[in-house]
Every structure is written in structure tokens, then in C-alpha cells.
Amino acid sequence: MTDASANTATGLYATDAHIRKRNAAEKRFRLYGLAAVCVGILALIVLMTSILGNGVSAFRQTYVTLNIELLEAKLDKNGNRNIDDIKKVSTFGYAPLIQAGVEAAMAENGIEIEGLTGKQAGGIISKEAAAQLRNFVIANPDAIGTTVEFDVLANAQIDGYFKGRVDRADAELLKTVSPVQLDLSDALLEAGVLRTKFNTAFITAPDASDNRPEAAGLGVAILGSFYMMIVVLVLALPIGVAASIYLEEFAPKNRWTDLIEVNISNLAAVPSIVFGILGLAIFINFAGLPQSAPIVGGLVLTLMTLPTIIIATRAALKAVPPSIRDAALGVGASKMQAVFHHVLPLAAPGILTGTIIGLAQALGETAPLLLIGMVAFVREYPAGPPEGFFDPASALPVQVYNWTQRADAALVERASGAIIVLLVFLLIMNVAAIILRRRFERRW
Amino acid sequence: MPILWLLLIVLALGAIGYMLGVRRAVASAGGDARKLHSLPSYYGSNVVLATVVPALMLMAAWLLLQPVVIEAQISPLITAEAEASDRSPDLVLADVRRLADGLNDLHDQNVLDDAEIARLNAGRDDVRGMLGQVGIALGADVAQPVLDGARDYRNLWARYSLAMTIVVLGAAVLGFIAAIRNTHVEFRARNVVERAIKALLILASTIAILTTVGIVMSMLLETRNFFGQYNWTDFFFGTTWAPSFSGRGGASELGILPLLWGTLYISFIALIVAVPIGLFAAIYLSEYAGPKMRAWAKPAIEVLAGIPTIVYGLFALITVGPMLRDYFAQPLGLGDSSASVMTAGLVMGIMLIPFVSSLSDDIINAVPQSMRDGSLGLGATKSETIKQVVVPAALPGIVGAVLLAASRAIGETMIVVLGAGAAAKISGNPFEAMTTVTVKIVSQLTGDTDFASPETLVAFALGLTLFVLTLGLNILALYVVRKYREQYE
Numbered sequence: 058m059t060d061a062s063a064n065t066a067t068g069l070y071a072t073d074a075h076i077r078k079r080n081a082a083e084k085r086f087r088l089y090g091l092a093a094v095c096v097g098i099l100a101l102i103v104l105m106t107s108i109l110g111n112g113v114s115a116f117r118q119t120y121v122t123l124n125i126e127l128l129e130a131k132l133d134k135n136g137n138r139n140i141d142d143i144k145k146v147s148t149f150g151y152a153p154l155i156q157a158g159v160e161a162a163m164a165e166n167g168i169e170i171e172g173l174t175g176k177q178a179g180g181i182i183s184k185e186a187a188a189q190l191r192n193f194v195i196a197n198p199d200a201i202g203t204t205v206e207f208d209v210l211a212n213a214q215i216d217g218y219f220k221g222r223v224d225r226a227d228a229e230l231l232k233t234v235s236p237v238q239l240d241l242s243d244a245l246l247e248a249g250v251l252r253t254k255f256n257t258a259f260i261t262a263p264d265a266s267d268n269r270p271e272a273a274g275l276g277v278a279i280l281g282s283f284y285m286m287i288v289v290l291v292l293a294l295p296i297g298v299a300a301s302i303y304l305e306e307f308a309p310k311n312r313w314t315d316l317i318e319v320n321i322s323n324l325a326a327v328p329s330i331v332f333g334i335l336g337l338a339i340f341i342n343f344a345g346l347p348q349s350a351p352i353v354g355g356l357v358l359t360l361m362t363l364p365t366i367i368i369a370t371r372a373a374l375k376a377v378p379p380s381i382r383d384a385a386l387g388v389g390a391s392k393m394q395a396v397f398h399h400v401l402p403l404a405a406p407g408i409l410t411g412t413i414i415g416l417a418q419a420l421g422e423t424a425p426l427l428l429i430g431m432v433a434f435v436r437e438y439p440a441g442p443p444e445g446f447f448d449p450a451s452a453l454p455v456q457v458y459n460w461t462q463r464a465d466a467a468l469v470e471r472a473s474g475a476i477i478v479l480l481v482f483l484l485i486m487n488v489a490a491i492i493l494r495r496r497f498e499r500r501w
Numbered sequence: 502m503p504i505l506w507l508l509l510i511v512l513a514l515g516a517i518g519y520m521l522g523v524r525r526a527v528a529s530a531g532g533d534a535r536k537l538h539s540l541p542s543y544y545g546s547n548v549v550l551a552t553v554v555p556a557l558m559l560m561a562a563w564l565l566l567q568p569v570v571i572e573a574q575i576s577p578l579i580t581a582e583a584e585a586s587d588r589s590p591d592l593v594l595a596d597v598r599r600l601a602d603g604l605n606d607l608h609d610q611n612v613l614d615d616a617e618i619a620r621l622n623a624g625r626d627d628v629r630g631m632l633g634q635v636g637i638a639l640g641a642d643v644a645q646p647v648l649d650g651a652r653d654y655r656n657l658w659a660r661y662s663l664a665m666t667i668v669v670l671g672a673a674v675l676g677f678i679a680a681i682r683n684t685h686v687e688f689r690a691r692n693v694v695e696r697a698i699k700a701l702l703i704l705a706s707t708i709a710i711l712t713t714v715g716i717v718m719s720m721l722l723e724t725r726n727f728f729g730q731y732n733w734t735d736f737f738f739g740t741t742w743a744p745s746f747s748g749r750g751g752a753s754e755l756g757i758l759p760l761l762w763g764t765l766y767i768s769f770i771a772l773i774v775a776v777p778i779g780l781f782a783a784i785y786l787s788e789y790a791g792p793k794m795r796a797w798a799k800p801a802i803e804v805l806a807g808i809p810t811i812v813y814g815l816f817a818l819i820t821v822g823p824m825l826r827d828y829f830a831q832p833l834g835l836g837d838s839s840a841s842v843m844t845a846g847l848v849m850g851i852m853l854i855p856f857v858s859s860l861s862d863d864i865i866n867a868v869p870q871s872m873r874d875g876s877l878g879l880g881a882t883k884s885e886t887i888k889q890v891v892v893p894a895a896l897p898g899i900v901g902a903v904l905l906a907a908s909r910a911i912g913e914t915m916i917v918v919l920g921a922g923a924a925a926k927i928s929g930n931p932f933e934a935m936t937t938v939t940v941k942i943v944s945q946l947t948g949d950t951d952f953a954s955p956e957t958l959v960a961f962a963l964g965l966t967l968f969v970l971t972l973g974l975n976i977l978a979l980y981v982v983r984k985y986r987e988q989y990e
Binding site for chain 2: 085092093295304317322329335344364476
């Protein structure tokens, strides 16, 4: 329409005001569309950078290496290495040893900080360290009396100082940390006693109480999520595939099958929290299963994932051309044999892809798990299967929620870190699904 | 006998049955498998199905009903104790169950044998101390009626478990024998096995219906209990939400209107964000974008749909909320809460973008190319074609997508739990913290719950309301799509 000669021409070729208006509208419309796509992608980028920016630091943690003298006078007054006597010394009994350890490290490196009390010096170490020492001593009673090197966690505030979460102005105000302690940690960093390293405990350790957020980890949550995924896989895959085979291959067209189909599509759209109410009412209150157990979470998530798996499986079965069935029937197979020997294997990649996507969905689901008591604070690892399915456990997304509810900056950082772990798992599952689809899916 | 063992025995019996079935079938045909009606493996499978399936179904049903029957049998004791100690029967029952578990542990760890457990006396023996030794902490000392109840519970449990073992094994053996006896050269094993498998397939497909029935029943029953204690007009038309935490009594005000207002307000903002962006993105990607851009932009937007809602919740809590508060709410003097309707609505809108865009994309692609060509051929520009031909043709589908998005928004939980706040109020200020139906379901059902008080039971009424609301929207969406869809050849 806008030919080069149009400027001089008249009549049909002229770009009059009306045409210009229409072209401008066209350009505007196109721009709106582009802007919408950009907003969507921008939202994704902002979301990811926000989570990564807040959470990456959770994977690094400040540790202090201390030579701690395990004084016999404090730990084993009778000197007979009786394990029951040693166990009587609570973690409070170990606190002075840790303080002495810090002071020894200061003396060794010639660090002197004005106005620093002994208690403050010991205070830069996590309260978790005392438990760590106690467990070591109970495991090795012979070490009493010797000096042993320990890698202990620094306090969350000190850790926050090196990660930029806590600064000196905060330290003036906070009760939990003072500027002199920050001076001390700076000096220890210089001396090489204190350093920040990769935090494996964040992935393996259980949750920790409010006054030692530096020790909190995802171990129980990852294990709990893993157990739930096993339950979902074992229940949802066979049931979902069986239901889809019936509906797609055998079901007559009647009221009953219509009812089932409407039900499935509705269940796919029911809010997830409603499944939590169902789990609470049926599995816990009626059937008497234990609260916060992976088996209950797994059952609830199974019911939630079933529609997803059924829809994916039916699509995969539909994609197998009828000629395959006809050929099988033609050489004398029964309908059941045609389906199980020929159609199902050909649909398997599609079914697996759908199952993995359903599992990924289940892994990220939080709301129903809150209602069946998985928010409880769990420090014990669940036992191995099958008893472990009935032990209390947490779940990855619930752990994130749990940490955000505890109003501690150190735990918010860990919540973002936990999200990264969750997203890595989801990424692995989705990539696996894509590879499966690319590699095995056949197009007819 | 532990259930796991029972399961293994039944399965082992099935495995033996398979081999025996095959052998007997082949033997009955004089060693020539070609004379059999079906393949030998079908005779084996027939025995397996007859042995395992009825036995396991019986076991599942028994396990489900056993606690109910036992509780019914000890209920006179429980109600008596509940009246005597002025507690709810549920609490007493929970105590009894925990104590029975404790006694089992004591027995398993060889602290007490059966005779000693039978002789236990709450007044004389320190039951709580003994349980403490094996790692079970009780809140208070054990009362004698509770101890009696626990003992009865344990005895009944043992008796019924024994009965179950016998019945299940009996069923397995009977099925085994019957199937083996049936195995004969004339027996149409394949037809029988296929019929059984088909029955199992049908059973699996009814799980969907059972789930729906379970959802509706569980919420209906508790909702009826709730309306027995709380006036339904006050619930549906009350404008104050103030549950009392002091315990039972009529002090709580549980009106749903403030929660519904918060829910609808947040969903409205979410839709205002998601519908234009999602729709325009879908239009651009399907009508304007080249195949290259489509190849990466479409999956990139769909990644947003794969992100769990807890991630959006955290995003609202630590990024969007503080940002809105610092740059909009406080300078404008509209409030200083980082949790607000705007925060939750905005983040939820982002979550819904891929939902709206992928649904609309499918619908726009379903509009036949000939309609576009016709419009373009008459001289319309591309945008005019889209606005006047494609979108009107796709409108029912788009309306359906928006309704589905609305239903998602209303039922969304984690974003509002972390982003919207907990204060129930009716206000027009979008920077104020408000709360939703889902938030209150979570808060009423986590922590200490007492299933006799209206404060806990209200969650079921809220859940039912939510269920009906979302179901209504879904059905409406389906109806709109079906009714107004034009059929293109």
C-alpha cells in the first residue's frame, strides 16, 4: 500500500490521513503485543534474579576452625571415662570450652580487641557447636584431655556480616551481635581462622531451632519430599494408566463414562487446598493415619496428580494410530492383547513424560501439605522405608513456607536457597521429560 | 503378624500359583501347549488374579474399617471418661490411641510382657515414666479409665488383626485352590483373565468419582456440624471475621463476606494484570512473531506456569511487597504494609499470564486461516483482521479461558498466604492488607485444631464455599465454550 511512488500519486495509491491512521493503529497494536511478550519474559527474569540473588548466599556458610582442649575436669570429673557420666554433661557444659578455644585462637594470632569480653568472644560461635562437640566426645570418649581441631559454624549474625546482611550500624542496635564481635571476626578472617566455604550441611542437615538459624538445613525436607514422590509414583502411575486405558480404549459411550470424564476434568481444576481438606478429613481424621507423614502427603498428592497423568496418558494413547490396533486385531490378537502388547508400549514415552510433569507439579505443591500437618518442626530424619513413610517429615516447599514464617533474615535467605534447590529438582525433571519426548516420541 | 509379611505371603502364593497353573494347564493338554484354549501364561495369570486380588481387596477394606469398629466398641468407655474429665471425646480417644501405641512399644522393646501390661494400674505404676524411657512423652499422668481403654484398644486390635490374617490368608488359599482346580485344557483362561483385568481398569477409572465424592462428603459432613453450632445466615451475611481463640462459646464472629471481598478483589487485580498481557502475548506470538521468536518466547513464558506457587509467594513476600510499600504505598500515603491486595494481585497476575496466553493461543490457532485471508483480501490491515475477525471468532474460547483463570485465582493459596496478609476487612484501598478464603482455611486448620469447635469447623464451610465457587466457574466456562463455539470445517 505504501509504495515508493505513492507520495506523488493520487487516488488509490495516496496515503491519505485515514490510511496513515490505520497504519499507525497497526503499528501500535503490534507494539502492544510485543510489549506483552516482553513483560512476560521480564517478569520471569525479575523473579529468577530475585530468588537467585537472595538465595545463592545460603549455599555458603562461615566456619571457624578452632583447636579446642577437651578438659577432663569439665567433661569427665571422675576421670573413669564412664559414658553415662559423660552424657550427663549437657551442651551448656561445653560452652566454656568453645570460649576458651576462641580465646586461644586470638592469642595464637596476636589478636587483641578493646572492650571484648570473653563471653562475646565465645558468642561469635554458633550454639550448634556445643552439640557438635558433645556428639564428638560421646562418640570418642578417649579424646577427653586432648586438644582437637574442630570446624564449627559461626553465629548467624557473623555469617550475615560477611554476606552483607548485617552491617556495623545494625550491630550497634542488635542485642545478638556487637561491633567488637565484628572486629574480632574481621581479625580472625585475616588470620585465616575464619572462612566462608560451601555449605553441604544446608542440603543434608535437618531443620534447626530459632536461635541457631545458621545450622538449619534441608535434609529432612528433601527426604520427606522424596518419600512422597515415591508414593505418588507407585500409586498415581498405575492407577492413572489403568483409568486412561479404560476410558480411551474400552469405555462405551454412555452416561457413566461421561460422568467419569466430567469428573476428571473438574478435578484438574479444583483448588489444591481442597485436596488438603480431603486429606485431613479422610486420611487423618477418618482412617487415623499419622499427621505430617509422607504417606498422607503422598496420598493427597496422588489424588491431585491423577487428572494430570490421566489427561497426558489419554493424549499419548490417542496419538497411536488406529492402524496399529487394526493390524494387531487382524492377526488374531484380542482387544486386550492389542492394547497391552502394541498400543501401550508405543504410548509409553508420552505417558512417562506426562508422569514426570505430574510429579514435578506435585513436588512444588504446598497448600494441601500445610493442612495435613507437614508444617510441624521436625528434626529427626524419617526412618528407612517402609516405616519411614509413617514417620513425621517435612517437604521442600513446606520448609520454605516454614522458614518465611519465622521472621529471621538468616532464615529468609535460607528459604530462597531452598527454592533454588526445589527449582533445580524441577529443572532436572522437566529436562528429563523433554529429552524423553525428543528421543523416543514417534510421529506418525 | 505384620501387614508387610501378610502381603509378601499372599504375593508369594500368587507366584507359586502362576507356575503351578502353567504346569497344570500344559499337563492337562498332554504336554502340547497348542491344544490349550489360551496361551499357558493366561492359565498362570488366572491363578495369580484369583489368589491375590480378592485377598488384597479384603485386606484393604479390613484395614480401613478396623479402627472404626474398634472405636465403636470402646466408645461407651470413652464417653464416660469424657464426661468425667470434662474433655471432648475426640481428645480422650487420641489419648487412648497414643497410650495404646506406647504400650505396644513397651511390649516390643521387652520392657513389659503381655501379663504385666494386663496387670498395669494407673495409681500404682508409673506408666508415664516407663513410656518416657522408650521415647514417648505424655502430656499428663495416665488416668485409669484411659489406661483401661488403651488396654481394650490394644487387645481388640490384636484380636482383629489375627482375624484379618486368617481371613485374608483363607481368601488367598481358597482362590488359589479354586483357580488351580479350574485349570484344564478346555478352560477359557484368556477370556476370564481379560474380564478380570477389564474390571480392574474400570475400578481405576472410578477413583476420580470416588475422589469427588470424598471431597464433597468430607466437607458436607463437617459443614453440617458447623451449621449446627453457628447460624448459617451469620456465616453467609456476616461482615465481621473475628474468631475467638479462648475456646468454645458463641464469642466468635465468623462472617464470610470480608474474606470473599478480599478474594474477589485480589482475583480482580490479578485478572486485570493477566488477561491483557496474556491475550496480547498470545495474539503477538500466533499472528505476528516469526517461527524463530515463537520457538523461544513461547516456552519462556510457559516456564512461568511450571514454577511452584510457593516461589511466587516468596517473590511477593521479599521483593514485590517491600517494593510496592516503599515506592507506592508510603509516598502516596496509602498505608505501610508490605502485604497487600496489590502485592498478591500483581504476583498472582504474573502467575496467570502463561495460563491465559497458552489457552488463548490454542483458541486463536483454531480459527481457520481462510477467515483471516478473507479479511486481508478485502483490504483490512492485520490488526483490523485480528480485532474484527479473529478475536470475535475466538471470543467464547477466550471468555472460557478468562473464567478458568478466575477460578485459579480464587483457589490460589500460597501467594495470598505470603503476600496478602491476615487481616479480614472490607476496604477499597488496594495497598491495605486483606485476607482471603484460602488464607483462613490454612490458618484455621493448622496448629491446634479442635474438631468440635466452630472455629475449626468453619474451615470446612469455607472450603465448601470455595469448591462450589470454583466448580461453578469451571462449569460456566465449559458451558460458554460449548454454547457459543462456532463450528469451522
